[in-house]
Structure formats: structure tokens, C-alpha cells
Amino acid sequence: MIHQLMSFTMASNVFILEDDITVMVDAGMGLSRRVTDYVEEKGLTIDVLVNTHCHVDHTGGNGLFPHAKIYAHELDAPDIEAGSQKTLWHFGFERPFKFPVSKVLKEGDIINTGNHNLSVIHTPGHTEGSMSLYEEDTGVLFSGDCVFDMGIGRMDFPTGNAEDMKKSLKRLLTLDIETIYAGHGGIGTKDSIRTGLEFFF
Numbered sequence: 308m309i310h311q312l313m314s315f316t317m318a319s320n321v322f323i324l325e326d327d328i329t330v331m332v333d334a335g336m337g338l339s340r341r342v343t344d345y346v347e348e349k350g351l352t353i354d355v356l357v358n359t360h361c362h363v364d365h366t367g368g369n370g371l372f373p374h375a376k377i378y379a380h381e382l383d384a385p386d387i388e389a390g391s392q393k394t395l396w397h398f399g400f401e402r403p404f405k406f407p408v409s410k411v412l413k414e415g416d417i418i419n420t421g422n423h424n425l426s427v428i429h430t431p432g433h434t435e436g437s438m439s440l441y442e443e444d445t446g447v448l449f450s451g452d453c454v455f456d457m458g459i460g461r462m463d464f465p466t467g468n469a470e471d472m473k474k475s476l477k478r479l480l481t482l483d484i485e486t487i488y489a490g491h492g493g494i495g496t497k498d499s500i501r502t503g504l505e506f507f508f
């Protein structure tokens with residue numbers, strides 16, 4: 308089961324794949340009790356926290372789940388650990404967020420949760436270490452800030468790159484995708500990728 312905690316603020320959406328190993332995809336900003344209250348109410352234990360990339364609006368909430376293992380792509384993991392400028396902590400925070408990464412992921416890695424297999428798809432463009440998680444059986448894609456229901460991620464932040472973004476979107480278009488659980492906004496479909504490519508490139 309996938310729990311969807313859609314955000315109405317700057318914080319990222321938060322998705323929880325409840326299974327033998329329960330995985331949270333992005334943790335929001337961590338400034339309210341919205342996510343922790345939900346997790347408590349549903350009696351969930353978060354085993355793994357996947358950060359689709361290093362930005363604070365996706366990682367700030369990591370600190371609310373100190374027992375969860377944090378997974379991130381190898382190119383963004385060092386920034387999450389160091390709380391570097393690349394994480395954009397300076398957007399309204401006095402001190403950087405720093406979190407230890409338990410597992411560094413790369414293209415092709417599989418996260419097996421028991422009944423689900425999530426493949427890591429490296430989708431740079433928003434940051435160099437941005438990744439999406441894809442479940443082939445169900446056509447589910449967790450896209451982080453690569454592609455949204457309506458639009459694509461910004462390419463002007465540190466290590467953002469328009470050419471990378473274009474390649475990432477083209478790559479995603481080759482997959483059988485039914486549902487896109489994006490980092491912000493509503494739930495997307497494969498058309499979101501097509502529209503993003505047509506509109507921005």
C-alpha cells in the first residue's frame with residue numbers, strides 16, 4: 308500500500324510504501340507534525356527513508372525518524388551528510404541539516420521491500436544526484452523533482468543542468484509508467500513527461 312501525504316506548502320510530498328520493509332520516499336521539511344502524526348496514527352514504522360535528492364524540502368524531515376536508514380544517490384549523498392550549500396539549507400534556515408546516509412545508491416540498484424521491487428533510475432537535471440524509483444510491475448514512478456504532474460524541476464540550482472534534464476525525461480519516456488508520485492503538486496501520468504519535454508525543450 309502506498310500512503311500519499313500531499314503537501315500544501317514548500318515542503319515536498321511524502322509517500323510511504325507500507326510493506327515488510329516500509330519505505331518513506333522523501334521526508335518533507337520536518338517543520339510540522341503532519342508526517343509524524345500520520346505515521347503514528349497508522350501505526351507505521353519507517354525502516355528506510357529514501358531521499359530522491361539532497362534539497363532540504365525533501366530531507367529536512369529525516370531528523371524526525373532517527374531509527375530509519377537513509378538511502379540517497381551517490382552524487383547527492385555527500386551533500387546530505389555534509390549539509391552543503393547544494394542542499395539549499397540557506398533558504399531560510401540558520402544552520403544546515405546534516406544526516407548520515409546508510410546506503411548510497413546508483414543506477415540499477417534495487418530496493419526490495421518484500422512484495423515490491425523499486426529500481427533506482429538516475430535522473431539528473433534538477434541536481435546531479437537526483438533519482439527516481441520505478442516499479443515495473445505496477446508502472447509506478449516516484450519522480451522526486453524531475454517531473455511533476457504539471458511541469459518539471461528547476462534546473463538553475465547548484466549542479467542542475469538542462470541537458471541532463473532533457474535526457475532524464477527522454478529516458479523516463481521509454482518506461483511503462485502509469486502513475487507518477489512526484490515531489491510536489493498532484494499525481495502525474497506518463498503524459499506529464501511528454502508535456503514537460505514539449506513545453507520546456
Ligand SMILES: [Zn+2]
Binds near residue numbers: 452
Ligand atoms: Zn529539489
